[in-house]
Amino acid sequence: MKKIILITFVGIIAFLLSCDDSSNKSNDSSNDPVSEEQAKLNESLNPVAIGLTGDSFGTDATIAHNGAPLTTDETIRDVYTNLSEGESIRVGTIFTKHTFLKGEQGRKSDLVVTFAMIKREAGYYPDGGDWEYVKMPNDGTNNYLQNPNGKLPTTEDNINRGKIVACASCHQHPLAGSDFVFTY
């Protein structure tokens, strides 16, 4: 009788260990770089500058950031990051900027576009401060509850993502400081 109990006990332990092993394996397979990047973007929610409007950085440096003929006074812009306050910019740093239409009584209305900058390794794009530039127009295809900073375009979409000269050339502005960033 004791022998049967012992065998059953060893069997149960072996079964539990094998379950544990298989669950580790399934975690490894979800380790894909695209969803990891999206997850990092989603977590970049520390406010840097909220409710910007007009041309605080000078008329030559400020656009409404939406591709539509709107003046900076007609938009409200919010900037967020994954850095904690006072932390220096490093590889992996993300900034996002949400541009909204300014509605009645100066209130925030529809989101037009979300922009992002992701700091890449030295040498990635020296003329752009080694930032990857990302443009995510709000075309209704993203669920903002799931992806609060927008849905990253694929890396093949080099119109909306990558070494975008039009972004970098303005972010080189003296008021943007040494690292192509205006608000941090």
Ligand code: HEC
């Ligand atoms: C004509 C100048 C100009 C161009 C072009 C431009 N930006 Fe900006 N950007 C600014 C200014 C000025 C700010 C500071 C916030 C504000 O006033 O809206 C800013 C802020 C940002 C921020 C927040 C971090 C920071 O620097 O403060 C991100 C992210 C950003 N821009 C992304 C982009 C992307 C991506 C593009 C190209 C699709 C782009 N920008 C094109 C001027 C520009």
